[in-house]
Amino acid sequence: MSWALVERLRERFPEVEPFPREAPHEAGAPVGRPGRHEARGPTYHTPGAFVPAARLLEVARVLRDEAPFGLDYCSFVTGVDRPEQDLVEVVYHLFSMDERHELLLKVRVPRRDPRVPSVSALWPAANWHEREAYDLLGVVFEGHPDLRRIMMTDDWEGHPLRKDYVYQEPRWLVDLGAQRQREIEGLRLGDRA
Amino acid sequence: MALRTEELMLNMGPQHPSTHGVLRLVVTLDGENIVDVVPDIGYLHSSVEKMMEYRTYLQNVALADRGMDYLTALANEEGYLLAVERVGRIEVPPRARYLRTIMLELQRLSSHLVWLGTWGIDLGATTVFLYCFRERERILDLFEQATGGRLHHVYFRPGGVYEDLPDGWTDRVLAFCDEFLGRVDEYHELLTGNPIFLARVQGVGVLPRDRAIAMGACGPVARASGVDFDVRKAFPYEAYGELAFDVPVFQEGDCFARYRVRMEEMRQSVRIIQQAIAKLPDGEIRSKVQVNVKLPRGEAYARTESPRGDLGVYLVSEGEDAPYRVKIRAPSFSNLFALTEMMRGWKVADVIAILGSVDIVLSDVDR
Amino acid sequence: MEALATRAWEAVAGLYAGLRVTFRALVGRKNTVMYPLQKVNVAPRWHGLLALPVDPETGSDKCIICFQCERVCPDRCIHIEAGGKGKDRLLTRFDIEMDKCCYCGLCVEVCPTEAIVFVPHYETSTYNRANLVYDLDDLRRAAPKEPIAHGVVAMRGRP
Numbered sequence: 259m260s261w262a263l264v265e266r267l268r269e270r271f272p273e274v275e276p277f278p279r280e281a282p283h284e285a286g287a288p289v290g291r292p293g294r295h296e297a298r299g300p301t302y303h304t305p306g307a308f309v310p311a312a313r314l315l316e317v318a319r320v321l322r323d324e325a326p327f328g329l330d331y332c333s334f335v336t337g338v339d340r341p342e343q344d345l346v347e348v349v350y351h352l353f354s355m356d357e358r359h360e361l362l363l364k365v366r367v368p369r370r371d372p373r374v375p376s377v378s379a380l381w382p383a384a385n386w387h388e389r390e391a392y393d394l395l396g397v398v399f400e401g402h403p404d405l406r407r408i409m410m411t412d413d414w415e416g417h418p419l420r421k422d423y424v425y426q427e428p429r430w431l432v433d434l435g436a437q438r439q440r441e442i443e444g445l446r447l448g449d450r451a
Numbered sequence: 452m453a454l455r456t457e458e459l460m461l462n463m464g465p466q467h468p469s470t471h472g473v474l475r476l477v478v479t480l481d482g483e484n485i486v487d488v489v490p491d492i493g494y495l496h497s498s499v500e501k502m503m504e505y506r507t508y509l510q511n512v513a514l515a516d517r518g519m520d521y522l523t524a525l526a527n528e529e530g531y532l533l534a535v536e537r538v539g540r541i542e543v544p545p546r547a548r549y550l551r552t553i554m555l556e557l558q559r560l561s562s563h564l565v566w567l568g569t570w571g572i573d574l575g576a577t578t579v580f581l582y583c584f585r586e587r588e589r590i591l592d593l594f595e596q597a598t599g600g601r602l603h604h605v606y607f608r609p610g611g612v613y614e615d616l617p618d619g620w621t622d623r624v625l626a627f628c629d630e631f632l633g634r635v636d637e638y639h640e641l642l643t644g645n646p647i648f649l650a651r652v653q654g655v656g657v658l659p660r661d662r663a664i665a666m667g668a669c670g671p672v673a674r675a676s677g678v679d680f681d682v683r684k685a686f687p688y689e690a691y692g693e694l695a696f697d698v699p700v701f702q703e704g705d706c707f708a709r710y711r712v713r714m715e716e717m718r719q720s721v722r723i724i725q726q727a728i729a730k731l732p733d734g735e736i737r738s739k740v741q742v743n744v745k746l747p748r749g750e751a752y753a754r755t756e757s758p759r760g761d762l763g764v765y766l767v768s769e770g771e772d773a774p775y776r777v778k779i780r781a782p783s784f785s786n787l788f789a790l791t792e793m794m795r796g797w798k799v800a801d802v803i804a805i806l807g808s809v810d811i812v813l814s815d816v817d818r
Numbered sequence: 819m820e821a822l823a824t825r826a827w828e829a830v831a832g833l834y835a836g837l838r839v840t841f842r843a844l845v846g847r848k849n850t851v852m853y854p855l856q857k858v859n860v861a862p863r864w865h866g867l868l869a870l871p872v873d874p875e876t877g878s879d880k881c882i883i884c885f886q887c888e889r890v891c892p893d894r895c896i897h898i899e900a901g902g903k904g905k906d907r908l909l910t911r912f913d914i915e916m917d918k919c920c921y922c923g924l925c926v927e928v929c930p931t932e933a934i935v936f937v938p939h940y941e942t943s944t945y946n947r948a949n950l951v952y953d954l955d956d957l958r959r960a961a962p963k964e965p966i967a968h969g970v971v972a973m974r975g976r977p
Contacts, residue, residue: 300768303537303751330664333754334780338767349765349778351752355664355678358685362752383667386788394500409493409817418501419776510892513922578840585849592861599863599936605922613927617863637839645832646825742890742928 260305260359266326267307267361271317274309277302277362304351306362314365315375321352321361322380328354329361332381335388337395339369339421346372348397350384367397376402394419458486463802465494470806471569472813474787480799488794488802490787495817503777508535508744511774513605519779520815521602522565525551525558526757528607531777533688533753534766535609539746543689544735547611552690553624553727554597554606556720560631561590562758563713563720567638570710570807574651579641586634589627596620609744611737621728628721635717642710652706656793656805659704666789669782670760671716672809674700675708682756694726706808713810745772759783759810783815860938865921867939868914868952869960871932879958880933881909887925887934893918896925912957916942917950937962 264276278299309317321327329352338347350363365374376399378385388399389408396417399405407414416423464475473494479487499518503511515531516524529551536543543551564583571579591601596617598604606613642648658668663676673680681698683691699715701708746768754763760782769775786809793805851858860866873880883900895918899911925934937960944950952960 299748301538301747301749303749332667333752333761333763333785334765334778336765336778338776351763351765351780355680358680360752381667382665383785383788386784407493409496411493418498506892507890509924510890513892513920513924516922517920578836582839582843588849595864596861597863599861599865599923600921603921605924613923614863617861637842640835641839644835646829647832742886 260361263327263359263361264305264307267317267321270320271309271313273313274307274317276307277305277364302362304360304362306364308364308366311365311367311374314363315377315380317363318350318377318380321363327361328357329359330381331355332377332383332387333360335377335384335391337372337391337397337419339395339419341369341421344369346395346397348372348374348391350377352381372397373400374398375400376405378402393417396420456482461799465491471811474811474813474816476802476806478794478799478802483798483800485794485797485799485802488791490790492787492813492816495814497814497818499818500777500779503774505773507742507772508539508609508746508774509742511777512607512609513603516603516605518814519781519818520757520759520783520812522562522812523558523758524600524603525554525606526562526755526762528605529555529689530753530755530757530762530764530779531766532607532609533755534751534764534777535746535774537751537753538749538766538768539609539740539744541610541740542738543611544738545690545732546734547736548689549727549731550612550616550736551607552694553724553731554594554604554612555689556723556727557590557593557624559720559758560717561587561594563717564590566713566758566807566810567710570810571642573803573807574648576642576645576648579638582634582637582641586631593620593624593627596623608737608740610740611735613737615736621731624724625728628725631721632718635714639714643714649707651801651804652710652808654703654705654707655801656706656797656808657704658789658793660702662792663704663789666792667785668760668789669785670756670758671709671712672760672786672789674698675712676704677702682754682761686754688753688755690727690730691723693730694723696723696726706804709808709810743772745770746774754780757782759812759815760786779818781815781818783811783813784818787811787816858940860940862938863936864938864940865923865936867916867937867942867960868919868925868957869935869937869962870912870954870957871935871961872958879909880931881912882931882933883907883909884930886928886930890924890928892922892924893920895919909954912954914952914957915950916952917947935961 268274268276321329331353333351333353336349338349340347345366346369348365348367351360352363353360367374374397376388378388386408388402389405391397392399392405393407393409394417459480461478461480462475463478464470465473475491477489477491478485497518499514503514506514511531512528515527519527564587568580568583594604595601597620598606658676660677663673663678668676677700679698679700684698696719699712701711748768748770750767752763752765754761762782763780765778766774767776790806790809794802797805870879870881883898885898888896888898895915897911897913900907901910902908923936926936
């Protein structure tokens with residue numbers, strides 16, 4: 259159903275690259291044995307397609323407004339950091355409330371300077387999801403009305419969901435913790451136990 | 452002489468008695484009218500998605516249980532495991548599917564009871580809280596007998612559930628279900644007939660259908676706005692495809708409609724539980740999955756209907772024993788964004804009524 | 819005037835309906851427990867304190883030092899060390915940091931010899947955080963004297 263939708267999208271935009279269809283699964287194949295799976299590419303259980311960043315807005319508008327698609331609901335926007343390919347994949351999940359079909363869109367952007375156009379004008383729901391992706395993965399959504407950090411504090415450094423992110427406690431937090439510890443020990447509560 | 456007026460910016464929270472957790476609402480007021488609401492979130496951010504990348508698939512069950520919505524631990528486990536089972540093509544035996552369904556619906560009851568009780572307190576109907584928690588306590592006792600935990604169960608496993616039900620548990624659940632239907636009538640008596648309650652919720656905080664879809668509202672909030680969508684019906688998982696139940700949908704889109712959707716959902720949940728227990732098959736409760744299971748490469752987006760709405764987990768596996776990336780699409784997160792639309796134009800006294808009617812849990816919002 | 823009378827009647831009727839529920843609850847079953855004075859009984863499967871029961875036949879620990887619980891713990895709160903070789907291999911350290919423990923029960927699940935179990939005990943508060951690190955002696959002492967008849971141990975559905 260939804261894979262047919264991907265085909266329709268490809269007819270409309272030849273530069274859209276559908277996910278490779280899932281390889282037929284051998285019956286009774288053991289679960290949880292790697293090795294035999296490793297040579298294969300990933301299996302995409304949810305239908306979708308890769309879209310070039312330059313065409314994203316155009317594709318998104320067609321997906322939302324035009325007849326066979328009608329994807330009026332944006333479930334989430336997120337990103338997957340892939341340092342070995344030097345890429346960040348920005349993932350969009352779109353859904354149609356009337357037709358009940360869904361689609362994943364993936365946009366591959368360079369890891370050093372990940373920029374994609376914002377879709378929050380098309381789907382207002384994407385607003386916070388894009389802010390979250392910006393906050394945690396550092397993807398810049400161009401044209402976003404209010405691109406601020408949403409989860410972390412405004413002065414946070416780095417993007418935690420990047421694979422190479424290393425957490426460092428801020429100096430003030432370390433000092434505060436040490437001070438609290440001294441205060442607690444000063445109460446000598448343990449003696450009463 | 453013209454009177455000089457200016458807008459007032461009011462901070463509600465992060466520690467406000469009725470914000471249901473650590474949420475800060477920056478409300479811009481023109482007199483008593485709300486001009487704009489900007490929720491400030493992130494106080495409970497625990498980076499569950501990052502932590503999951505460093506734990507095995509089994510360990511992540513315990514993490515999904517705790518790191519997300521603390522009122523619906525089993526629904527979180529279900530959302531996570533559905534994605535894992537889809538990527539790993541793990542079969543769940545029929546008995547386990549029914550057990551999961553029963554547990555999920557009990558969880559829905561207990562979550563809705565917390566919502567009703569706390570919303571009652573927000574609106575000044577303090578006694579409803581006591582009645583709701585009385586029933587919730589009995590559900591938690593049932594959970595305790597079956598899973599060992601009251602709030603955090605870690606009961607579901609990849610490919611099934613941890614242990615079978617104790618003796619006589621289903622009878623106790625059925626006895627509770629019979630009594631509970633009468634209790635729902637009681638809540639109706641307390642609230643639906645109360646003119647003060649009606650005056651505070653009827654027609655307040657209207658979210659029209661098109662705006663609900665555009666703002667990403669889901670679950671009971673969307674269904675109160677006329678969006679006829681329930682993941683349990685549209686994409687049946689576990690045993691929902693084999694059980695008969697109705698999806699309550701109301702067109703009004705106000706707080707009262709959201710209230711009625713959840714009240715009706717409680718009745719439907721009881722119906723599901725009764726059917727599931729009647730049909731509960733015998734047999735295995737868990738298929739064989741290693742402790743350190745390694746999933747094949749792949750990715751899937753699995754959606755479930757948590758009590759708060761459309762809980763989705765997007766899981767990327769790279770063939771390791773831990774997920775490569777987990778994205779949790781939290782229903783409260785989307786509903787909280789829709790809240791900004793609902794509040795505009797209402798009075799400052801309605802802020803809490805509308806906020807409570809959306810039923811957000813901040814640990815679900817921030818994750 | 820008539821509308822006002824209707825509204826007044828509705829208000830009184832609504833309040834009366836609510837009060838009826840209150841009166842029913844007033845004479846109904848009591849739902850509270852005077853907790854610290856009166857203890858609450860927990861279910862046999864209760865995820866409470868962890869304990870290391872002693873094998874009644876041999877009088878020693880059941881633990882075979884396989885480190886599975888240490889590995890599976892999501893919070894990494896179990897620390898095991900062992901000394902000796904072969905048959906004389908002995909536990910020298912089995913610490914559980916109960917302040918980190920999330921009571922998920924994965925360690926109980928993976929243990930092949932049922933050497934680590936939950937006991938239905940729930941009062942663990944203390945004035946000092948250091949007291950929450952339970953060592954080998956604490957865990958042995960916490961173990962039930964007789965085997966739990968229908969408890970977690972007996973009902974585990976491990977595949």
